[in-house]
Amino acid sequence: MLVTRFKKFLCTVVFCGVTPALSAAEEALDVSAEQVDYLQKESKISATGNVELSSPERKLYADEVIYNQKEETVTASGNVTYVDKNDLTVFVDDLKLNATLKTGDMNNVRMQMGQDGPHMTAAKASHPSTTTYVLEDVIYSACSVNCASDDVSTTATTDRPQPPLAKDAKMRLPWQLRAKKVEYDTEEGKVSYEHAKLDVYGVPIFYTPYFRHSAGTQKPQTGLLPPRFGRSTNRGDEVHLGLYKTFSPYSDMTARLRHMTQRGSQFQLENRHMGKRLSYELNGSFIDDDKTGSMRSHFDGDAEYTFASGFRAGFNAQMASDQTYLDDFYSRTDSYLPSTFYVEKAEQDFYANIYTTHYQDLRSEAEDERTAQVLPSFTLSKTFYTDKRGGQLNLSTNMLGIHREVGDKSRRLITQANFSKPWVTNSGDVFEAVANLRGDIYHVENEEPTEEDGMKTRGLVQAALKWERAMTSASGYHTITPKAMLVTSPRGGNPDDIPNEDSVAYELDMTNLFDTSRFAGEDRVETGTRVVYGVDNYWGRAGKRDWRVFVGQSYRFNEDNTLEEQSGARTKASDWVGMVDMTPIEGFRWRNRARLDNSDFTSHRWDSEFLVGNEQSTHFAVDYSAVDGGAEEATLRGRYDLNEMFSFRAETQQDLTEGGKQLLSQFEAIYSHNCYRLSFIARRRGFSNEDVPPSTDFLFNIELLTLGRDLD
Numbered sequence: 001m002l003v004t005r006f007k008k009f010l011c012t013v014v015f016c017g018v019t020p021a022l023s024a025a026e027e028a029l030d031v032s033a034e035q036v037d038y039l040q041k042e043s044k045i046s047a048t049g050n051v052e053l054s055s056p057e058r059k060l061y062a063d064e065v066i067y068n069q070k071e072e073t074v075t076a077s078g079n080v081t082y083v084d085k086n087d088l089t090v091f092v093d094d095l096k097l098n099a100t101l102k103t104g105d106m107n108n109v110r111m112q113m114g115q116d117g118p119h120m121t122a123a124k125a126s127h128p129s130t131t132t133y134v135l136e137d138v139i140y141s142a143c144s145v146n147c148a149s150d151d152v153s154t155t156a157t158t159d160r161p162q163p164p165l166a167k168d169a170k171m172r173l174p175w176q177l178r179a180k181k182v183e184y185d186t187e188e189g190k191v192s193y194e195h196a197k198l199d200v201y202g203v204p205i206f207y208t209p210y211f212r213h214s215a216g217t218q219k220p221q222t223g224l225l226p227p228r229f230g231r232s233t234n235r236g237d238e239v240h241l242g243l244y245k246t247f248s249p250y251s252d253m254t255a256r257l258r259h260m261t262q263r264g265s266q267f268q269l270e271n272r273h274m275g276k277r278l279s280y281e282l283n284g285s286f287i288d289d290d291k292t293g294s295m296r297s298h299f300d301g302d303a304e305y306t307f308a309s310g311f312r313a314g315f316n317a318q319m320a321s322d323q324t325y326l327d328d329f330y331s332r333t334d335s336y337l338p339s340t341f342y343v344e345k346a347e348q349d350f351y352a353n354i355y356t357t358h359y360q361d362l363r364s365e366a367e368d369e370r371t372a373q374v375l376p377s378f379t380l381s382k383t384f385y386t387d388k389r390g391g392q393l394n395l396s397t398n399m400l401g402i403h404r405e406v407g408d409k410s411r412r413l414i415t416q417a418n419f420s421k422p423w424v425t426n427s428g429d430v431f432e433a434v435a436n437l438r439g440d441i442y443h444v445e446n447e448e449p450t451e452e453d454g455m456k457t458r459g460l461v462q463a464a465l466k467w468e469r470a471m472t473s474a475s476g477y478h479t480i481t482p483k484a485m486l487v488t489s490p491r492g493g494n495p496d497d498i499p500n501e502d503s504v505a506y507e508l509d510m511t512n513l514f515d516t517s518r519f520a521g522e523d524r525v526e527t528g529t530r531v532v533y534g535v536d537n538y539w540g541r542a543g544k545r546d547w548r549v550f551v552g553q554s555y556r557f558n559e560d561n562t563l564e565e566q567s568g569a570r571t572k573a574s575d576w577v578g579m580v581d582m583t584p585i586e587g588f589r590w591r592n593r594a595r596l597d598n599s600d601f602t603s604h605r606w607d608s609e610f611l612v613g614n615e616q617s618t619h620f621a622v623d624y625s626a627v628d629g630g631a632e633e634a635t636l637r638g639r640y641d642l643n644e645m646f647s648f649r650a651e652t653q654q655d656l657t658e659g660g661k662q663l664l665s666q667f668e669a670i671y672s673h674n675c676y677r678l679s680f681i682a683r684r685r686g687f688s689n690e691d692v693p694p695s696t697d698f699l700f701n702i703e704l705l706t707l708g709r710d711l712d
Contacts, residue, residue: 048064060080108123112161113215223243224241265288281302283301301316397413411443440457440458442498486530530555532553546582546584577595606625623637649670
């Protein structure tokens, strides 16, 4: 009878009154103690000696628990420890609950937020609600410490959690926050301070009358971001400060101040939202530049609104006040900045899209009035399934307008009917037949009126047959797949009076070798008859390929002067294209893509990557890229993890052409402690871009863990 009543009292009093966010009266509760006594004269129930109360989600440990029936109070004393379902562990010397059983006072409180999370100590504490602690004379830190065990009862059970800090809390931690008063919301994970001081190894370095941050693994909260310090020969000494503001679990904002002694103060603003229908990310900056004496700025953002499944509208925009702003302050060397607005609807067999794009040309020789702009473009596509074995007919139309303030203008309408039919033979051969019928209408306005102005038409017919067959060795380790394709169409499909706006770039490689038209756009098409062939080889088990080797070529029965000489496909026999991807052992990888001359196998394009180690930890890598008659560059990069705390990274990029120079070199050293991270970066940029000269930069970053992380 006494034990039963004691269990009831403990369940109601301790789990509902002492700890937050509980309704334990309905929970199954196990109670164990060395001794349970009912003191009839004093109207008390007492449990002593390794008292442990546990439920599936909570545990309470104490040396003694007493329920006073007359005073209607509950006291627990002697190394009181509570672990809740959120992995919050509270250590107190003693506690006393009032008659409501929902408020109480604690002395000498120590809290651990998660197994390896931050911790707090306080001289006194109370919990006015089931989710809130109010603490006085508080120390907060995320730095782990080795606590003496002499403040823990020698009779404690071996699985009882140990306090994160000794009772006196006078340990010199790498950093800690001290405050007169702190409010901790366990449900939201917010820690709010009044009159807080930041100590680094016991030395006060910062004071604020109010401060708030998130703790443990809870969601991010409003607060200051870690500062960054740096020096640049182009910008002078600089400091980066940031404030993070959260509005809801789906919306936040970051404001940044970047002060540079040679350039002035740059303000940056980032706003993010991820809603059920609307999502956006907007970034912008501006500065009254001391160097140029002008206001400079940029905007970069995207947004999308979903009306219904498959139906959406949005934009992505990039703009800068001048051609070198992004390079000057963000090391971005874009040639163009596109801004696009679009509306699209997509279903399983239907697609419609309308968009318009504005381009800002950042090249030094650019003339803004001659930059091509895309007027509203419209695309409509409908697929009809002709049989149950994959045959389908696709009808599509595309309308596009190109506008320039000064220069040539054009509008086009392209309508296509494309039929494809795949089939597989009993022997494993895979075939696909493709037929395409296309009609184009162009309206051309040249800058200087000529006879080529006005309406132009073009009709194109094309047919193709593709084949491949995968053959696997008896062991299953090697798979060889020969491939071939025959493409034919009447010659002469690219008359001179049809402008070429979107098909200027053409280069043969393994990704477009088997495309029926290998131009990037629609203004130009490959005509005539050609055959394409290649062999793909895999060595390794399914899901883990150790080797892959591919080689292929195309042969046309007539030369095509529409193609550029350096494209690799202008002659009858095209260049050879291929790739090698090998990982014979763990920690070794070589990837190479190449285009070789069809007659003497000299290299026209070579891209190679060689890596030893683990790319996520210690490794060394070499990247090499060369284009015949063009750029040739090599990049050496590496990382060395000395131990769990020290990590070093380095990278250098070198121009290997005649008179080449060092493009970029960077060294980074990182020291990671359990509660803070320090990083130092030294960077050398060796090239100029108009008014942006070569520069040497140094950046130092301090990150106090759990007080907000800057993820840039």
